[in-house]
Amino acid sequence: MSDSMTATAVLDEESAAGRPVVNDLTIHVATVNGSGSQSSNSVLMRSIFQMGVPVSGKNMFPSNIAGLPTWFTIRANKDGWIARKKEVDLMVCMNPQTAREDVETLPAGALVIYDAPLNCKAIRNDVTFYEVPFAKLAAELTTDSRLRKLLTNMVYVGIVARLIGIERDEIIAAISKQFKGKQKAIDPNVAAIDKGLEFAKANLPEQNKWRIERMNKTAGKIIIDGNAAAAIGAMFGGVTVVTWYPITPSSSLCESLIDYMKQYRIGPDGKATFAIVQAEDELAAIGMVLGAGWAGARSMTSTSGPGVSLMAEFAGLGYFSEIPGVIWDIQRVGPSTGLPTRTAQGDIFEVMYLSHGDTQHIALIPSSVSECFDFAIEALDLAEIFQTPVFVLSDLDLGMNNWMSDPFSYPEKPYRRGKVLTKQKLQELGGKWGRYLDVDDDGIPYRTLPGTDAPSYFTRGSGHDAFARYSERPEDYKSTVDRLTKKYETAKQYVPKPVVDRRQRAKIGFIAYGTTDFPLQESRHQLRSERDVETSYLRLRALPFTNELHEFVAAHDHIYVVEQNRDGQMGDLIRLALGEEQRKIRKILHYTGLPCDARSITDAVLAMEGNGETVTRVGIDQRAATLTITED
Amino acid sequence: MADSVLKLGTEVPKENRLGLKATDYRGGESTLCAGCGHDAISSQIIRAFYEMSVDPEHVAKFSGIGCSSKTPAYFLGRAHGFNAVHGRMPAVATGAILANSSLIGIGVSGDGDTASIGLGQFMHMVRRNIPMIYIIENNGVYGLTKGQFSATADEGSKLKTGVINDLPPMDLCALAVELGCGFVARGFAGDPKQMVNIFKAAIAHDGLSVIDVISPCVTFNNHEGSTKGYQYSKEHDELLQQIGFVPSYEQIQVDYAPGEVREVTMHDGSRIILKKLEEDYDPSDPMQALRRLHKSVTEGVMLTGLVHLQPQKKSFISLLHTIDRPLYALDEAATRPPREALDEIMHELM
Numbered sequence: 011m012s013d014s015m016t017a018t019a020v021l022d023e024e025s026a027a028g029r030p031v032v033n034d035l036t037i038h039v040a041t042v043n044g045s046g047s048q049s050s051n052s053v054l055m056r057s058i059f060q061m062g063v064p065v066s067g068k069n070m071f072p073s074n075i076a077g078l079p080t081w082f083t084i085r086a087n088k089d090g091w092i093a094r095k096k097e098v099d100l101m102v103c104m105n106p107q108t109a110r111e112d113v114e115t116l117p118a119g120a121l122v123i124y125d126a127p128l129n130c131k132a133i134r135n136d137v138t139f140y141e142v143p144f145a146k147l148a149a150e151l152t153t154d155s156r157l158r159k160l161l162t163n164m165v166y167v168g169i170v171a172r173l174i175g176i177e178r179d180e181i182i183a184a185i186s187k188q189f190k191g192k193q194k195a196i197d198p199n200v201a202a203i204d205k206g207l208e209f210a211k212a213n214l215p216e217q218n219k220w221r222i223e224r225m226n227k228t229a230g231k232i233i234i235d236g237n238a239a240a241a242i243g244a245m246f247g248g249v250t251v252v253t254w255y256p257i258t259p260s261s262s263l264c265e266s267l268i269d270y271m272k273q274y275r276i277g278p279d280g281k282a283t284f285a286i287v288q289a290e291d292e293l294a295a296i297g298m299v300l301g302a303g304w305a306g307a308r309s310m311t312s313t314s315g316p317g318v319s320l321m322a323e324f325a326g327l328g329y330f331s332e333i334p335g336v337i338w339d340i341q342r343v344g345p346s347t348g349l350p351t352r353t354a355q356g357d358i359f360e361v362m363y364l365s366h367g368d369t370q371h372i373a374l375i376p377s378s379v380s381e382c383f384d385f386a387i388e389a390l391d392l393a394e395i396f397q398t399p400v401f402v403l404s405d406l407d408l409g410m411n412n413w414m415s416d417p418f419s420y421p422e423k424p425y426r427r428g429k430v431l432t433k434q435k436l437q438e439l440g441g442k443w444g445r446y447l448d449v450d451d452d453g454i455p456y457r458t459l460p461g462t463d464a465p466s467y468f469t470r471g472s473g474h475d476a477f478a479r480y481s482e483r484p485e486d487y488k489s490t491v492d493r494l495t496k497k498y499e500t501a502k503q504y505v506p507k508p509v510v511d512r513r514q515r516a517k518i519g520f521i522a523y524g525t526t527d528f529p530l531q532e533s534r535h536q537l538r539s540e541r542d543v544e545t546s547y548l549r550l551r552a553l554p555f556t557n558e559l560h561e562f563v564a565a566h567d568h569i570y571v572v573e574q575n576r577d578g579q580m581g582d583l584i585r586l587a588l589g590e591e592q593r594k595i596r597k598i599l600h601y602t603g604l605p606c607d608a609r610s611i612t613d614a615v616l617a618m619e620g621n622g623e624t625v626t627r628v629g630i631d632q633r634a635a636t637l638t639i640t641e642d
Numbered sequence: 643m644a645d646s647v648l649k650l651g652t653e654v655p656k657e658n659r660l661g662l663k664a665t666d667y668r669g670g671e672s673t674l675c676a677g678c679g680h681d682a683i684s685s686q687i688i689r690a691f692y693e694m695s696v697d698p699e700h701v702a703k704f705s706g707i708g709c710s711s712k713t714p715a716y717f718l719g720r721a722h723g724f725n726a727v728h729g730r731m732p733a734v735a736t737g738a739i740l741a742n743s744s745l746i747g748i749g750v751s752g753d754g755d756t757a758s759i760g761l762g763q764f765m766h767m768v769r770r771n772i773p774m775i776y777i778i779e780n781n782g783v784y785g786l787t788k789g790q791f792s793a794t795a796d797e798g799s800k801l802k803t804g805v806i807n808d809l810p811p812m813d814l815c816a817l818a819v820e821l822g823c824g825f826v827a828r829g830f831a832g833d834p835k836q837m838v839n840i841f842k843a844a845i846a847h848d849g850l851s852v853i854d855v856i857s858p859c860v861t862f863n864n865h866e867g868s869t870k871g872y873q874y875s876k877e878h879d880e881l882l883q884q885i886g887f888v889p890s891y892e893q894i895q896v897d898y899a900p901g902e903v904r905e906v907t908m909h910d911g912s913r914i915i916l917k918k919l920e921e922d923y924d925p926s927d928p929m930q931a932l933r934r935l936h937k938s939v940t941e942g943v944m945l946t947g948l949v950h951l952q953p954q955k956k957s958f959i960s961l962l963h964t965i966d967r968p969l970y971a972l973d974e975a976a977t978r979p980p981r982e983a984l985d986e987i988m989h990e991l992m
C-alpha cells in the first residue's frame with residue numbers, strides 16, 4: 011500500500027480544483043434480489059480490475075432468494091485501499107423499494123444513475139442525476155421477458171462505463187470471462203453493454219468528476235473469494251474426507267471444493283482420492299470428520315456460527331480424546347439465526363472454548379484470500395500434529411466477497427502427519443506404548459490407527475489414564491487435563507505468528523485480525539497522513555496467543571483492539587492473557603453486519619486519545635441505518 | 643417353541659482359520675450387572691467373529707453412550723474401539739469407514755441411544771447403507787440413568803416404580819425396512835444360537851446390517867409388568883423362520899424338500915438357509931416384512947429372525963467410487979495435484 015495521501019483527502023483537493031478524481035471511486039448499485047444483477051456487478055468490477063486499477067466488490071444481500079433489496083459496492087482505489095468505504099460517489103438506483111433512501115443518504119455532489127420511472131431527480135438537488143429508460147432500452151434488445159430483466163442490468167454497466175471511462179474492450183473481456191466463453195451468452199450481453207454505451211453517449215451529459223484511467227497495479231493478480239481459496243488450499247493440503255451441511259455463508263466453500271476435486275482429484279480410471287458427504291446436520295458433519303480423523307484421514311468440514319454451536323459436544327470429544335479434524339467457521343452475525351447474510355467476527359469466544367468442561371482450541375485466523383489458501387493446508391497439518399480439532403475463523407466478507415490477490419504459491423512442504431506410532435518407534439519405546447503417554451515431554455502422545463498392524467486402544471470421551479483405560483481416579487483425570495494444557499502450550503510454537511509492524515515513535519498500538527485488517531491498514535494511513543499520528547500494528551493470526559503479543563503490548567502506551575463484534579471478544583481474551591498490562595487495552599467495536607470501514611476507526615482513535623474512553627462502538631451512521639431490512 | 647436354528651456343517655475346531663483361539667476375541671471384563679442381556683450378546687459377537695475367522699485387528703468397534711455402548715470394551719480387545727457421544731455413533735463410524743473402507747465395522751447401541759437422541763443419525767446411516775453391523779441392545783429402559791422408559795418401551799408396560807408407558811413403541815426393524823436397509827433382523831439375548839447365526843450372516847453382508855436384539859435389563863426391566871424381561875420375552879418369542887448359515891469356505895449341501903427352505907447367497911459367497919415355520923415368508927419383500935412386523939405388534943408377540951434381506955443393494959462406499967487404497971493411507975503423490983494444476987487454476991482467476 012502506498013504512503014501517499016488518503017482517499018478522502020485526495021478527493022477533496024482534486025474536485026476543488028475542478029480536475030477529475032482518477033481511480034478513486036465508490037460505486038453503489040441497488041437492485042432487487044434475484045434479478046440477476048450479480049453477473050453485471052461482477053463484470054463491472056472485473057473490467058475495472060482489467061484496467062489495472064485495484065478494486066474490491068462487496069455484495070450486501072438479504073437472506074432471501076428473490077424480491078428483497080440487495081446492494082453491491084465496488085471500490086476502485088489506485089493506492090490499493092480496498093476496505094469498505096461508507097461514502098458513495100456513484101449510485102445506480104434500480105430498486106423502487108429503496109430508491110428514495112438510496113438517494114437521500116448520498117453525500118452532496120454524488121452522481122446518480124436511475125431507472126426513469128423512479129423519478130429520483132425530484133428527491134434532492136445537490137447531486138447529479140442521470141435518468142435512463144431501462145425498460146425501453148431492454149425492450150429494444152429482446153422480446154424475451156426473462157432475458158430482458160437480466161440484460162437491463164448489463165445496460166447499466168454500459169452507462170456507468172461511458173460516464174466514468176471504462177474501456178469497452180475490457181468490459182467485453184470481462185463478459186467473456188463471466189460467461190466462460192459461451193458465445194450464446196456473450197452476444198446478447200455485449201449488445202446490452204453497447205446499448206448502454208450508445209444511450210449514454212447520445213443522451214447523457216459527460217461528467218468530469220470521477221474517472222477510471224488505465225494503470226498497471228493489477229497485472230498478474232487474481233480475483234477470488236475466500237471460500238474458493240480455502241477449497242483450493244484444502245485440495246492441495248491433501249484433504250481426503252470432507253463433510254458439510256449447507257449454511258450461509260459457508261456452503262460455497264465445500265461446493266467449490268467439490269468442483270475442484272472433481273477436476274483434479276479423480277484419476278484416469280474414474281476413481282476419486284476423496285470422499286465428500288453432505289451430512290444430515292452439523293452434528294453428523296463433525297462426527298464424520300472426527301471418525302475419519304481417528305482412522306487416520308485428513309478430514310474437514312465447513313460451517314458458520316449456528317453450525318459451530320451444534321458441534322460443541324463433539325468438539326469436546328475431539329479435544330479430550332485427542333482426534334484431529336479441521337472446522338472452518340465462516341462467521342456471520344449472531345446470536346441465533348442473526349443476520350445470516352451479513353458479516354461479523356463474533357465467534358471468538360465460542361470457538362476458543364467450545365464445549366463443556368475445560369477446553370481450549372487451536373484456531374487460525376486468515377485475513378486474506380491467500381491466507382485462506384495457506385491456512386487450509388496449515389490447519390490440516392496442525393490438526394494431525396496436535397491430534398485435536400483445529401478451527402479456522404474466516405467470515406462472510408472474506409469468504410463470499412471477491413478479493414484481488416497475488417497468485418497462490420505451490421506448497422513445497424510435505425504433509426506433516428503428526429505422531430502416528432510406527433513399528434520402529436514402538437521398538438525405540440521398548441515395546442511400551444500408552445496412547446496418552448507423554449513420552450516426548452511436549453504433551454503430544456503417540457497414536458495408532460485402526461486396521462493397521464499397530465497396537466489397538468479404546469477411544470472414549472470418558473475419563474481415561476495414560477494407557478487409554480477407563481478411569482475415574484483423581485490423579486488420572488488431573489494428569490490428563492494438565493497434559494492437554496501442556497499440549498496447548500506447545501501449540502504456541504507451531505501456530506502462525508502474528509504479523510507485527512512496529513514503528514519507532516508510536517505510542518499507540520493496534521491489534522486486529524481477519525478482515526478488520528483492511529480498514530485498519532487504511533486507518534493507520536489516515537492517522538499518519540492526516541494527523542501525523544504514527545501507530546504500530548499487530549495482526550493476530552491464531553489462538554493460542556504467542557509471546558509477540560506480550561512484547562507488543564509492553565512497547566506501547568495504549569493498545570486499541572479493533573474487531574467486529576459487540577463485546578470485544580478478542581480484546582477480552584487478550585486482557586485475560588496480559589495480567590497487569592491489561593489496563594492498556596481499549597476497544598473499538600464495529601458490529602452492524604456490514605464490513606468495518608477505516609474512517610470509523612480513525613475517528614474513534616482520535617476521540618479516545620482525547621477523552622480517555624476505553625470502549626467505543628462505531629459504525630452506525632445515516633448510510634448504514636438505511637440498509638436495515640427485515641425479511642418478514 | 644421350535645429350535646430357531648438349522649444344524650448345518652461341522653463343529654468348530656479349537657483354532658479358527660487364522661490360527662486364533664476363541665480367547666483371542668475376548669475383551670475386558672464386563673462391568674454390567676450380572677445376568678445382563680448385553681453380556682450374552684457380547685459372547686455371541688465373540689463367537690461369530692471367531693468362527694468367521696475375522697482378523698480382530700481389522701475390526702473397528704463403535705458405540706454411543708449407555709450401558710450397551712460400554713460393551714465394545716468387553717469383546718474383541720485386539721480391535722480398535724471408539725466410544726463416541728450419545729446418539730452420534732453413526733456419524734463417527736461413517737467417517738472412520740470413509741477413511742478406511744477395509745475396516746470391518748461393528749457398532750453397538752441401545753434403544754435410548756438409537757431410538758431417541760440418535761434417531762436422526764440412525765436413519766441417515768440406514769439411508770446411506772454404510773457397510774457395517776449395527777446392533778441395538780434393546781431393553782426398553784435407560785439403564786445407566788436408573789430406569790426411565792425409552793422410546794421402544796411397549797405400550798402398557800410398567801416401570802419398577804409403577805409408572806405405565808402410555809406411548810406406542812418405535813419398531814426399529816420396521817423403520818430400517820422402510821428406509822431401505824438391506825439386512826434387518828431381530829434377535830433375543832436368550833436365544834444365543836439364533837443370534838450367532840444372524841451375526842455371522844451380518845459379517846458376510848456388504849452393507850448396513852441392522853440387528854435389533856431384545857436384551858433384558860435385569861435391574862430395571864425384568865419384573866412383573868415389564869414386556870422386555872427374560873420370562874416375558876421367552877413366552878412371546880415368535881420365530882419367523884429357522885436360520886442356518888453356511889460360510890463361503892464350506893461346501894455343505896443342504897438337503898431339504900423343495901419349497902421347504904429359502905437360500906440367500908451373500909456378497910462373500912456365504913449362504914443363509916431359511917426354513918419356513920409358518921406362511922411362506924419372503925425376506926426380500928419389504929412390504930411383507932412391514933406387514934408381518936405390524937401384525938406382531940398387534941398380536942403382542944416378539945417376532946425374531948431375519949426380517950429383511952437384500953444383499954445386492956449397493957453400499958455407500960461403492961457409490962462414492964473411491965480408489966481401492968484406503969483414503970487414510972494416501973500420501974502427497976496421490977492427493978496433492980501437480981504444480982501445473984495450481985498454475986491452471988490461478989490462470990483462470992486472472
